Amino acid sequence: MPDPRLRRVAVLVSEGAKPLDVGIPAQVFTTRASMPYEVRVCGAAPGPVTGGDGLSYHVAQGLDALEWADIVFVPGYRFPDREDPPRAVVEALLAAHHRGARLAAISTGAFALAATGLLNGRRATTHWHYTRALAAKHPSVRVDENVLFVDEGSVLTSAGAASGIDLCLHILRGDLGVAASNHAARRLVAAPYRSGGQAQYVPRSVPEQLGERFAATREWALRRLGEPLTLEVLAGHAAVSPRTFSRRFAEDTGYTPMQWVMRARVDAARELLERSQLGVEQIAAGVGLGTGANLRLHFQRILGTTPSEYRRTFARGE
Numbered sequence: 001m002p003d004p005r006l007r008r009v010a011v012l013v014s015e016g017a018k019p020l021d022v023g024i025p026a027q028v029f030t031t032r033a034s035m036p037y038e039v040r041v042c043g044a045a046p047g048p049v050t051g052g053d054g055l056s057y058h059v060a061q062g063l064d065a066l067e068w069a070d071i072v073f074v075p076g077y078r079f080p081d082r083e084d085p086p087r088a089v090v091e092a093l094l095a096a097h098h099r100g101a102r103l104a105a106i107s108t109g110a111f112a113l114a115a116t117g118l119l120n121g122r123r124a125t126t127h128w129h130y131t132r133a134l135a136a137k138h139p140s141v142r143v144d145e146n147v148l149f150v151d152e153g154s155v156l157t158s159a160g161a162a163s164g165i166d167l168c169l170h171i172l173r174g175d176l177g178v179a180a181s182n183h184a185a186r187r188l189v190a191a192p193y194r195s196g197g198q199a200q201y202v203p204r205s206v207p208e209q210l211g212e213r214f215a216a217t218r219e220w221a222l223r224r225l226g227e228p229l230t231l232e233v234l235a236g237h238a239a240v241s242p243r244t245f246s247r248r249f250a251e252d253t254g255y256t257p258m259q260w261v262m263r264a265r266v267d268a269a270r271e272l273l274e275r276s277q278l279g280v281e282q283i284a285a286g287v288g289l290g291t292g293a294n295l296r297l298h299f300q301r302i303l304g305t306t307p308s309e310y311r312r313t314f315a316r317g318e
Contacts, residue, residue: 010069020161021075028168063092076107081133104156106164114138124157177314
């Protein structure tokens with residue numbers, strides 16, 4: 001019997017498409033028993049497509065795949081600032097969006113979405129090298145060059161190729177919950193979650209070893225969410241002053257240390273709601289949120305839902 005949650009993913013390959021940008025959604029949402037997705041790679045027409053970086057593609061389907069898809073990924077491609085996509089591609093993207101499909105761009109794929117007009121008046125991002133070109137070519141788009149990805153609901157954009165992984169995991173978390181997203185991240189050997197608000201790149205004014213030390217502190221904190229984790233405790237583990245820790249932590253993650261701890265605790269609670277039968281009070285105590293009332297408060301503020309509603313949506317019935 002088909003999984004009622006099955007979602008159909010189309011990856012639209014354009015001339016000059018970047019290989020990594022094509023491969024990321026195809027691999028994250030790969031068709032397998034543990035993932036209720038079906039993936040099809042398509043082009044403007046069936047047949048060979050000249051790609052970028054020395055690779056080419058042979059796609060079995062044309063734009064009809066966009067009529068079938070629930071999510072359409074638009075990978076980055078060469079010279080996006082010089083020419084718009086073919087009119088047939090623009091019209092197919094518009095038709096898919098009007099039918100209710102989500103459109104998600106990786107890197108310079110944002111130019112193709114901008115050509116449809118769907119990004120007008122909305123926030124969007126692209127690879128940092130092209131942010132000014134996107135703003136100049138499409139002045140109605142609110143280009144944000146300092147984020148990894150932007151989720152505007154039915155249209156999503158991401159920065160360079162690696163941030164395409166972050167965007168895909170973000171979509172996966174929203175569709176299937178934290179446990180499925182973490183499982184996919186482990187399979188990809190990727191960070192389970194990086195904030196969309198994190199900067200695309202951060203000029204380093206301190207030794208790289210300090211960045212490694214901060215990453216170790218985050219890993220240390222994730223294993224101790226049920227314990228008191230104050231700014232002073234975290235800074236002490238990293239062996240820097242609280243002021244230095246706060247500044248560098250925000251640069252690295254897009255969150256203040258305490259915002260990050262709170263979201264980590266909420267995520268831990270989400271996974272327990274999905275995968276266990278523990279009560280809300282037990283979960284709240286276990287992840288460091290104290291009481292069920294406190295857990296409900298932060299769930300509503302961060303996720304816009306309640307723990308019970310979340311469990312009904314994402315519980316895996318194990």
